[in-house]
Amino acid sequence: MPCELPNMLVSEIISKSTVFPSTKSTLPDLKLSTSDLPMLSCHYIQKGNLFVKPEIPFSDIIFLLREGLANILTxxxxxxxxxxxxxDGYVYITCNDAGAQFVHADAINVTVNDIISPIHVPDFVKTFFAFDGMVSYSGHFNPILAVQVTELNDGVxxxxxxxxxxVDGTTLWNFINSFAEVCRGVKLLTKPPRFTRDSVIISPAVLKVPAGGPKVTFDEYAPLSERIFSFSRESILKLKDMTNNRKRLNCNGEINAVEVMGKQSNDPINEKMTTLIGNWIRNAVVSKPQTVPEISSFxxxxxxxxxxxTRARKFQDSKMTTFRMAVNCRHRLEPKLEPLYFGNAIQSIPTYATARDVLSxxxxxxxxxxxxxxxAHDDQMVRSFVSNWERDPRCFPLGNFDGAMLTMGSSPRFPMYDNDFGWGxxxxxxxxxxxxxxxxxxxFPGREGGGSVDLEVVLSPETMAALELDMEFMQYVSEYC
Structure with a gap:
């Protein structure tokens, strides 16, 4: 088991500068939507990619990324x-070319292996991001975007x-993918963003902001444990089949007659019985197709x-638990928002169950x-969420207020590994x-691809310790060296 580095600040800021778009913007002000406004009390999103260091001087990497940033901002x-x-209290993005922040840092005592090998995510990874603790409302007087490039011993x-x-995750990863394209010399973006503001989520309701701006709604200093749990494609397919009660179904969702008949082949009774079983299974597949809903891998x-x-948290049976999941509303609305709509177009769906129900x-x-x-989260439901917010405009209450909540964000469908800036x-x-x-x-999508998934799990230290001993959960976890 690899040793973790001490949890200490290891990156050093070499320089900070402002990067301006290479051409002036002609885009008008963009009004924040009913999906944007609740996020004003949230921190800036912080996501990043780790690369093996290329065989070019780091000064060239910095130059390439600065130039690429200026170009992609256009x-x-x-x-x-x-x-x-x-x-009137309406909040807009003004496209005034004020610029984004660009940070050059180094952490030459850290290797790629120091980041990807430890069981728990080391605290020093947090120093690879700018604007730590910054609340989104402060975008009134701070840059909306910061890019920090940190040189490691053998990586970037x-x-x-x-x-x-x-931005939400869809917009963020489209920007990062496009940034990488520009750095590779692509002149015409594969997926240009869409800045339309003519849907139901653009509302006349006004969010009343307290003096000094909104604050985060959770304890930023609570002790936490963070770990990446990796699930291979094979492990996830096994889990999906088990959840769908398909222990005898093949990958096409058909009953696996070969498996059943194979178990009969060593039975010396007779071949006629094997044939009868096979015919019965094949007829069952044709005459009785599955009507139960398909449960997805995710x-x-x-x-x-x-x-x-829930098991690790050791609740009383009557304790109500909540699982929140962010959903993309772009394709749920009628008429649909464009897939590359720029901005937030997400809503958070809660599902409730008592601890007894979850465990029994x-x-x-x-x-x-x-x-x-x-x-059920269709056009009507999306509009219902919008109407409810308009009746009570407020920031999103992010956190775990009763100790029994899970909040799922991001998505394994986001193209997080489709970022080649010119060196892989x-x-x-x-x-x-x-x-x-x-x-x-x-x-996150798993780094091995093919439908693998990584879950970045943040829990209290005692809950994490119990989760890591949960055999039902851990049997599906794949460890990477």
């Missing part, structure tokens, strides 16, 4: 702007800190985590609760200290 002018509030870490009232994984953490039912039961809520794709994804509390979960 395509994403809100990220070089600032927040403004007009006399590029950390992005972006105002959460301006819902299966979420259910597994929900149950394991099988995984399929509460995976179905998640599944029902996701399927990343070897890991990591995040900063932002918006972390007991029960905050972030889902």
């Amino acid at each position: 395509h994403f002018p809100p990220l070089a702007g600032r927040l403004v509030t007009d006399n 870490f590029i950390g992005f800190s972006v105002n959460h009232a301006v 819902q299966s994984l979420s259910a597994l985590l929900w149950r394991a953490v 039912h099988d995984l399929r039961w509460f995976a179905e609760q998640l599944n029902k809520n996701v399927l 794709k990343p070897v890991a994804v990591r995040s900063g200290r932002a918006n972390k509390f007991d029960g905050k979960i972030s889902a």
Whole structure:
């Protein structure tokens, strides 16, 4: 088992500068939506990629990234702007070319292996991001975007800190992918952002902001333990089949007659019985197709985590637990928002169950609760969420207020490894200290690809210790060397 480095500040800031768009913006002010405004009390999003150091001078890397940032900001002018509030209380992004922050840092005593090998995420990773602890409302007088490039002993870490009232995960990773494209010399972006502001989520309601601006709604200084749990494609498929009660189904969702018949082949009774069993199974597949809802891989994984953490928290049976999941509303609205709509277009869906229900039912039961809520979140439900917010405009209450909540963010579908800045794709994804509390979960695609998933799990130290001893959960976890 590799040893962890001491949890101490290891990155040193070499320089800070402001990078301006290479061409002036002509984009008008963009009004914040009912998905943007609640995020004003959240920290800036902090996500980044770890790379093996290329065989070029680090000074060339810094030059390439600074030039690339100036060029990509012309395509994403809100990220070089600032927040403004007009006399009526409406908050906008003004695309005034005020610039983004660019930070050059070094941590030459840290290796790539020091980051990806420890069981728990080392605290020094948090120093690879700018704007630590910054609340999104402060985008009124601070840059909306900061890029920190940290030189490691044998690697490079590029950390992005972006105002959460301006972007969600879909927008953030499209920006990072596009930034990498520009650095590789691509002239025409593969996926240019869309800045339309003509949907139901653009509301006439006004968010009343307290004097001094909103504050985060959770304890930023509570002791926490953070770990990346990796799940291989094979492990996730096994879990999905188990959740869907498909122990005898093949990968096409058909009953695996070969498996059943194989078990009969050593039975000396007769071949006729084997043939009859095979015919019965084949007829069953044709005449009785499955009608039960399909539980997805991610819902299966979420259910597994929900149950394991509930068990680790040692609740009374009657304790109500909550699993929150962020959903993308772009394709749920009618008419649909464009897939590359710039801004937040997410809503948080809560699913409730008592500790007794979570621990006494099988995984399929509460995976179905998640599944029902996701399927039900259609155009009507999105509009209902908007109407409810308009009746009571407020910032999003992020946190674990009763000790029994889990909040799932990010997505394994985000293209987090599609970032080649000119020297190869990343070897890991990591995040900063932002918006972390007991029960905050972030889902990343696994670095091995192919449907693998990494869960960044943040829990109280005692709950994490119990989770790591949970055999039902840990049997699906894959460890990387």
